[in-house]
Amino acid sequence: MATDVTGPESVSSTRSVGCTTPYRVDLPVLHVGVVRERADAARNRLRVLAAAERLFAERGVEGVTMDEVAATAGVGKGTLYRRFVDKGGLAVALLDERERDLQQRILTGPPPLGPGADPADRLAAFVADYLSFVDRQLDLVLLSETATPGARLRTGAHAFWRQHCRYLLREARAPQPDLRADLLLASLAADQVRHWLHDEHRNLDDLAVGLSAIALVLAQPHPRRT
Amino acid sequence: MATDVTGPESVSSTRSVGCTTPYRVDLPVLHVGVVRERADAARNRLRVLAAAERLFAERGVEGVTMDEVAATAGVGKGTLYRRFVDKGGLAVALLDERERDLQQRILTGPPPLGPGADPADRLAAFVADYLSFVDRQLDLVLLSETATPGARLRTGAHAFWRQHCRYLLREARAPQPDLRADLLLASLAADQVRHWLHDEHRNLDDLAVGLSAIALVLAQPHPRRT
DNA sequence: GGCGCATGCGGACTAGAGTCCGGTCATGGC
DNA sequence: GCCATGACCGGACTCTAGTCCGCATGCGCC
Numbered sequence: 311m312a313t314d315v316t317g318p319e320s321v322s323s324t325r326s327v328g329c330t331t332p333y334r335v336d337l338p339v340l341h342v343g344v345v346r347e348r349a350d351a352a353r354n355r356l357r358v359l360a361a362a363e364r365l366f367a368e369r370g371v372e373g374v375t376m377d378e379v380a381a382t383a384g385v386g387k388g389t390l391y392r393r394f395v396d397k398g399g400l401a402v403a404l405l406d407e408r409e410r411d412l413q414q415r416i417l418t419g420p421p422p423l424g425p426g427a428d429p430a431d432r433l434a435a436f437v438a439d440y441l442s443f444v445d446r447q448l449d450l451v452l453l454s455e456t457a458t459p460g461a462r463l464r465t466g467a468h469a470f471w472r473q474h475c476r477y478l479l480r481e482a483r484a485p486q487p488d489l490r491a492d493l494l495l496a497s498l499a500a501d502q503v504r505h506w507l508h509d510e511h512r513n514l515d516d517l518a519v520g521l522s523a524i525a526l527v528l529a530q531p532h533p534r535r536t
Numbered sequence: 537m538a539t540d541v542t543g544p545e546s547v548s549s550t551r552s553v554g555c556t557t558p559y560r561v562d563l564p565v566l567h568v569g570v571v572r573e574r575a576d577a578a579r580n581r582l583r584v585l586a587a588a589e590r591l592f593a594e595r596g597v598e599g600v601t602m603d604e605v606a607a608t609a610g611v612g613k614g615t616l617y618r619r620f621v622d623k624g625g626l627a628v629a630l631l632d633e634r635e636r637d638l639q640q641r642i643l644t645g646p647p648p649l650g651p652g653a654d655p656a657d658r659l660a661a662f663v664a665d666y667l668s669f670v671d672r673q674l675d676l677v678l679l680s681e682t683a684t685p686g687a688r689l690r691t692g693a694h695a696f697w698r699q700h701c702r703y704l705l706r707e708a709r710a711p712q713p714d715l716r717a718d719l720l721l722a723s724l725a726a727d728q729v730r731h732w733l734h735d736e737h738r739n740l741d742d743l744a745v746g747l748s749a750i751a752l753v754l755a756q757p758h759p760r761r762t
Numbered sequence: 763g764g765c766g767c768a769t770g771c772g773g774a775c776t777a778g779a780g781t782c783c784g785g786t787c788a789t790g791g792c
Numbered sequence: 793g794c795c796a797t798g799a800c801c802g803g804a805c806t807c808t809a810g811t812c813c814g815c816a817t818g819c820g821c822c
Binding site: 574576577580606611612613614615616618 | 799800801802803804
């Protein structure tokens with residue numbers, strides 16, 4: 311259901327990097343030393359990830375069964391499910407690494423995405439960049455969000471994005487920052503993005519411009535009636 | 537996948553009621569006389585719907601299998617799937633009737649939901665009422681939206697809600713009416729609503745107030761920067 | 763270096779969604 | 793009223809996600 315990628319590299323999941331953004335996201339973090347990952351477990355985890363990545367790339371996320379992933383990785387199904395709670399969990403694990411880049415640019419990169427710019431502009435930049443990220447990883451994100459109902463709202467990554475949006479909206483003095491953050495992220499769900507891009511054949515850049523504009527509206531300090 | 541409820545009562549699905557709302561939603565409508573539903577088919581359709589309704593009420597949507605629905609209705613699985621493309625389709629069919637009321641109130645009911653009020657206010661009223669509808673039918677709506685990825689955006693009912701929001705936003709002279717309509721509806725997806733209500737334990741009325749306020753902001757004619 | 767045990771492993775098993783196809787029987791034309 | 797047609801019926805079948813439990817083994821302790 312959620313991230314379960316215990317193991318060495320999860321240590322870097324201590325996402326509260328020392329930076330200007332004054333919040334800390336609580337993510338499942340392995341307390342190294344308390345529980346060490348066994349050597350065979352680590353080896354198998356890497357194998358599974360590699361196998362999944364290759365198979366997904368070759369035949370698409372939908373065209374690959376969990377049995378195949380297990381077989382290709384040379385691992386039993388039990389092992390597969392022990393580590394990655396379900397197919398969505400596997401997607402989350404694969405996505406994890408690819409999200410790092412965007413997260414780093416948000417936390418420490420140059421404006422307008424990174425710290426320094428006006429919060430509303432940062433929000434607009436985030437919307438555009440996140441949209442582009444979803445577009446590039448569409449199948450994986452879709453899987454991670456729809457594997458189980460509500461999955462979208464439970465991943466560690468989602469907590470990060472939400473926290474970031476809330477922070478920016480609060481900084482911008484927008485009313486109901488939490489609700490508005492959820493609203494924005496709901497519209498960036500893989501399902502919706504895929505519909506805009508593939509079913510309605512909207513242009514990615516136009517969409518980014520449009521959504522950024524709406525982000526600016528949502529970041530306004532006060533509602534205005536005519 | 538989508539609505540497939542052919543049959544007599546679908547005739548009333550000719551949703552373009554003679555009213556002040558100047559749009560017509562194209563829904564799968566049975567052209568009576570061209571194709572008549574066979575008597576046995578109609579009987580079975582009713583049986584299935586009744587059985588599903590009862591079972592869902594008794595044991596919850598998740599606790600009922602399609603086999604059980606078929607068995608209880610005294611019908612084979614093939615028959616079940618012929619009519620209701622998948623489990624989500626069954627939910628759509630059950631929802632269909634319950635959505636009518638809201639749709640009628642939108643098209644011909646009193647303001648602020650119905651015609652006559654300011655478009656922005658109508659939009660706010662719609663958001664509140666739709667939210668309440670989703671809350672009451674949460675399991676069914678969730679099923680209908682998540683049975684298959686993208687299902688949410690493909691139902692006839694969704695086309696209706698979207699069309700209505702677009703119309704109101706256009707009337708209100710809001711920029712990007714189509715995008716804003718999708719944004720609003722995305723945030724009213726069952727998944728999100730359930731999360732707000734059940735996981736975060738938000739109060740339904742507070743949520744309605746909050747979302748209505750955001751609807752008003754989105755219906756503003758021009759974005760304003762400070 | 764050896765021992766005991768917690769942890770991890772893996773494949774057989776279950777369950778439920780959705781498909782298929784041979785048989786049946788309303789329906790409309792004559 | 794009878795017949796040809798094709799829509800309809802139903803249950804056996806497939807396919808895949810996810811579970812379970814006995815066995816193996818890495819790891820910390822003595």
